Amino acid sequence: MxxxxxxxxxxxxxxxxxxxALHCFTEKGFQATTIDDIVKHVGISKGAIYNYFASKEExxxxxxxxxxxxxxxxxxxHFKSLPVAADQIRYMYDRFRKQPLAELRKWMAFHLxxxxxxxxxxxxxxxxxxxxxxALVFMQGIMEAGRTSGEFRPDLDCAAASRLFWSLxxxxxxxxMLSGExxxxxxxxxxxxxxxxxxxxx
Amino acid sequence: MxxxxxxxxxxxxxxxxxxxALHCFTEKGFQATTIDDIVKHVGISKGAIYNYFASKEExxxxxxxxxxxxxxxxxxxHFKSLPVAADQIRYMYDRFRKQPLAELRKWMAFHLxxxxxxxxxxxxxxxxxxxxxxALVFMQGIMEAGRTSGEFRPDLDCAAASRLFWSLxxxxxxxxMLSGExxxxxxxxxxxxxxxxxxxxx
Amino acid sequence: MxxxxxxxxxxxxxxxxxxxALHCFTEKGFQATTIDDIVKHVGISKGAIYNYFASKEExxxxxxxxxxxxxxxxxxxHFKSLPVAADQIRYMYDRFRKQPLAELRKWMAFHLxxxxxxxxxxxxxxxxxxxxxxALVFMQGIMEAGRTSGEFRPDLDCAAASRLFWSLxxxxxxxxMLSGExxxxxxxxxxxxxxxxxxxxx
Amino acid sequence: MxxxxxxxxxxxxxxxxxxxALHCFTEKGFQATTIDDIVKHVGISKGAIYNYFASKEExxxxxxxxxxxxxxxxxxxHFKSLPVAADQIRYMYDRFRKQPLAELRKWMAFHLxxxxxxxxxxxxxxxxxxxxxxALVFMQGIMEAGRTSGEFRPDLDCAAASRLFWSLxxxxxxxxMLSGExxxxxxxxxxxxxxxxxxxxx
DNA sequence: CATGAATGAGCTTTCATTCAT
DNA sequence: TATGAATGAAAGCTCATTCAT
Numbered sequence: 001m002x003x004x005x006x007x008x009x010x011x012x013x014x015x016x017x018x019x020x021a022l023h024c025f026t027e028k029g030f031q032a033t034t035i036d037d038i039v040k041h042v043g044i045s046k047g048a049i050y051n052y053f054a055s056k057e058e059x060x061x062x063x064x065x066x067x068x069x070x071x072x073x074x075x076x077x078h079f080k081s082l083p084v085a086a087d088q089i090r091y092m093y094d095r096f097r098k099q100p101l102a103e104l105r106k107w108m109a110f111h112l113x114x115x116x117x118x119x120x121x122x123x124x125x126x127x128x129x130x131x132x133x134x135a136l137v138f139m140q141g142i143m144e145a146g147r148t149s150g151e152f153r154p155d156l157d158c159a160a161a162s163r164l165f166w167s168l169x170x171x172x173x174x175x176x177m178l179s180g181e182x183x184x185x186x187x188x189x190x191x192x193x194x195x196x197x198x199x200x201x202x
Numbered sequence: 203m204x205x206x207x208x209x210x211x212x213x214x215x216x217x218x219x220x221x222x223a224l225h226c227f228t229e230k231g232f233q234a235t236t237i238d239d240i241v242k243h244v245g246i247s248k249g250a251i252y253n254y255f256a257s258k259e260e261x262x263x264x265x266x267x268x269x270x271x272x273x274x275x276x277x278x279x280h281f282k283s284l285p286v287a288a289d290q291i292r293y294m295y296d297r298f299r300k301q302p303l304a305e306l307r308k309w310m311a312f313h314l315x316x317x318x319x320x321x322x323x324x325x326x327x328x329x330x331x332x333x334x335x336x337a338l339v340f341m342q343g344i345m346e347a348g349r350t351s352g353e354f355r356p357d358l359d360c361a362a363a364s365r366l367f368w369s370l371x372x373x374x375x376x377x378x379m380l381s382g383e384x385x386x387x388x389x390x391x392x393x394x395x396x397x398x399x400x401x402x403x404x
Numbered sequence: 405m406x407x408x409x410x411x412x413x414x415x416x417x418x419x420x421x422x423x424x425a426l427h428c429f430t431e432k433g434f435q436a437t438t439i440d441d442i443v444k445h446v447g448i449s450k451g452a453i454y455n456y457f458a459s460k461e462e463x464x465x466x467x468x469x470x471x472x473x474x475x476x477x478x479x480x481x482h483f484k485s486l487p488v489a490a491d492q493i494r495y496m497y498d499r500f501r502k503q504p505l506a507e508l509r510k511w512m513a514f515h516l517x518x519x520x521x522x523x524x525x526x527x528x529x530x531x532x533x534x535x536x537x538x539a540l541v542f543m544q545g546i547m548e549a550g551r552t553s554g555e556f557r558p559d560l561d562c563a564a565a566s567r568l569f570w571s572l573x574x575x576x577x578x579x580x581m582l583s584g585e586x587x588x589x590x591x592x593x594x595x596x597x598x599x600x601x602x603x604x605x606x
Numbered sequence: 607m608x609x610x611x612x613x614x615x616x617x618x619x620x621x622x623x624x625x626x627a628l629h630c631f632t633e634k635g636f637q638a639t640t641i642d643d644i645v646k647h648v649g650i651s652k653g654a655i656y657n658y659f660a661s662k663e664e665x666x667x668x669x670x671x672x673x674x675x676x677x678x679x680x681x682x683x684h685f686k687s688l689p690v691a692a693d694q695i696r697y698m699y700d701r702f703r704k705q706p707l708a709e710l711r712k713w714m715a716f717h718l719x720x721x722x723x724x725x726x727x728x729x730x731x732x733x734x735x736x737x738x739x740x741a742l743v744f745m746q747g748i749m750e751a752g753r754t755s756g757e758f759r760p761d762l763d764c765a766a767a768s769r770l771f772w773s774l775x776x777x778x779x780x781x782x783m784l785s786g787e788x789x790x791x792x793x794x795x796x797x798x799x800x801x802x803x804x805x806x807x808x
Numbered sequence: 809c810a811t812g813a814a815t816g817a818g819c820t821t822t823c824a825t826t827c828a829t
Numbered sequence: 830t831a832t833g834a835a836t837g838a839a840a841g842c843t844c845a846t847t848c849a850t
Contacts (some may be wrong), residue, residue: 575777
């Protein structure tokens with residue numbers, strides 16, 4: 001009766017487009033990427049894209065959304081088997097360590113560019129703040145659990161520590177983007193990890 | 203054979219244009235800034251700009267050049283009255299501290315955007331590396347002087363320390379851009395300063 | 405050999421689509437109305453529409469056709485019980501009077517827009533003339549009947565009078581569209597009616 | 607020192623573009639006319655048009671503006687040598703009579719289409735009302751002058767008469783567009799003129 | 809040197825129509 | 830027949846750059 005096509009099909013196609021678009025955005029940047037670039041890379045027609053996304057900017061936004069949500073969902077999934085807060089934080093660092101550096105570089109470029117872009121589009125500033133908040137609240141939750149369970153020191157300012165955690169991560173990634181030295185990067189993750197634990201430990 | 207206008211006149215005009223362009227670039231971003239924006243802000247004609255710069259990109263590049271050179275020149279100027287290496291480094295931190303935060307934010311945005319832009323333009327990658335190198339060598343020179351004079355520890359890896367210095371600075375500024383907390387920023391500069399001195403001290 | 409669905413079903417569906425399309429056309433205009441607008445308003449699929457009409461333009465044309473035929477059919481129906489020509493003409497005026505002004509405005513917009521559209525599409529000019537002719541002949545028929553029966557003056561130029569009748573009607577509706585004064589409108593219908601009767605009366 | 611180009615040059619070019627655009631608009635209609643059509647017809651580059659008009663719609667609006675203003679200016683110019691109000695009104699009719707019918711048809715098409723278009727664009731409704739008002743006030747002024755001078759009857763409702771004047775004109779032009787009979791048209795102008803004078807005469 | 813009108817390739821987005829399911 | 834995802838040719842508009850004056 002219909003090519004009404006399964007919801008899964010649409011979801012998959014949306015993902016394919018997003019993947020292709022992400023490739024282009026990280027390769028050339030958001031502003032420099034044209035719809036034709038994406039179309040060519042995904043192997044789809046120009047019009048089809050607009051069946052899935054209202055605009056080029058919307059693709060960009062949803063990409064950031066997806067990225068954030070995937071990170072949270074993935075983490076929460078693993079946390080089921082990690083009841084100890086400290087282990088949860090260690091898991092986060094493992095993720096950083098295991099992330100292929102080429103990937104990191106791409107994501108970092110995406111992250112920075114989106115930040116710069118969103119900061120200048122009044123209608124996106126709120127959205128950006130929401131992302132930051134989500135990540136912040138997420139880590140804050142872990143730390144509060146650790147404080148309650150007695151793993152971390154009782155006077156820990158969880159909000160501040162959470163902010164610190166992400167700031168360090170961003171600073172680290174930025175340094176990597178700037179210097180490009182891969183060995184250093186891994187060493188610095190270790191340093192950062194120990195620094196954070198020294199800060200929050202009981 | 204003599205030029206129609208003095209070299210000084212040209213130089214001054216060039217500076218005026220660059221200043222206006224910088225304002226626009228930091229305000230709206232490089233790609234989003236149009237020549238018309240600059241023209242309007244500088245109060246000059248569109249054609250005139252092309253007497254001073256071959257292209258919009260060229261303005262961007264020269265701006266980064268000037269910024270870097272100004273920083274170095276300004277520092278070297280002050281260093282004449284600061285024979286002690288440690289004082290020279292302290293002077294660098296004072297500059298960070300004194301820089302108005304709004305300014306910093308603009309410069310950071312400019313810095314990041316240019317980095318992202320340059321990283322994607324093959325013909326700019328080399329140039330970008332030159333900037334990084336200039337800054338690196340500059341700080342490395344200070345540290346070597348300090349090591350020679352006995353201020354710093356004799357086994358100091360000056361190249362690594364220099365790299366660390368700038369990475370920390372960038373990480374810090376990025377954190378500020380992300381969090382926007384002004385008080386934290388100043389506190390962190392202090393932390394960073396003491397961290398560096400602990401690392402290099404004899 | 406037999407159709408899968410009854411002819412009545414198709415006819416009904418066709419009418420439903422046309423009704424929805426008409427709503428859209430009068431609301432937004434022909435060119436500004438998209439197939440999606442119609443689809444949304446009718447609650448049918450995009451493909452289905454093309455089972456009933458070959459193109460958007462075809463819908464427009466058939467709509468004008470239907471409108472004209474409905475007007476004639478409706479009139480002829482009533483005329484069965486109105487053997488006197490003058491009564492038939494009075495009936496036409498009553499229809500004008502009873503038509504809700506909002507409706508009139510919509511129809512007038514549709515009428516004008518179709519006229520403008522048809523006048524510029526070579527393949528529609530003939531068709532438009534046919535409409536005009538149908539209406540003309542219709543009224544001419546009434547008048548000739550009245551002349552034959554002695555109701556109207558024997559030297560009446562029925563063709564000219566018919567043309568006058570419709571021109572006045574259009575002029576009146578246009579005036580209403582322009583001025584928007586509702587009270588005036590009803591008064592002017594009366595004036596127009598008496599004017600016409602004075603012209604055709606014996 | 608400059609191709610700053612005389613104001614007259616710009617004004618002239620603007621007029622040339624407008625003229626070409628008008629040609630296209632009357633030929634194909636506003637919505638069906640593309641910028642490329644205009645560009646081709648005027649012999650100018652696409653971008654150049656946007657130095658003179660902010661958008662296609664803006665051209666349309668200014669065209670209506672110009673048309674209205676030209677009519678008023680031209681009339682006022684001639685009225686200097688026509689102190690008698692009745693003569694001024696007669697002059698208006700002469701203008702109708704002298705206007706080439708092909709021209710009239712084009713203008714009428716433009717007039718109707720603009721009306722339909724403006725009526726559906728919320729931001730243009732006000733503007734349209736202003737045009738109507740300008741014309742209304744203009745004619746009302748003439749009539750008031752005639753009433754004051756005793757040419758017209760002292761109890762004349764000048765506002766109503768002015769409205770009547772323009773409605774009749776529009777109705778007449780519409781009839782012409784519909785019927786296309788040229789001889790009739792001229793005859794009807796005479797009828798209309800006498801009808802109006804009978805209405806306003808003392 | 810200064811001016812700013814002109815250029816036109818290139819951009820994002822729209823939408824009537826098709827066709828595999 | 831019904832569906833709606835896919836198509837792709839336009840469309841309106843932008844803007845870095847050029848060049849006649």
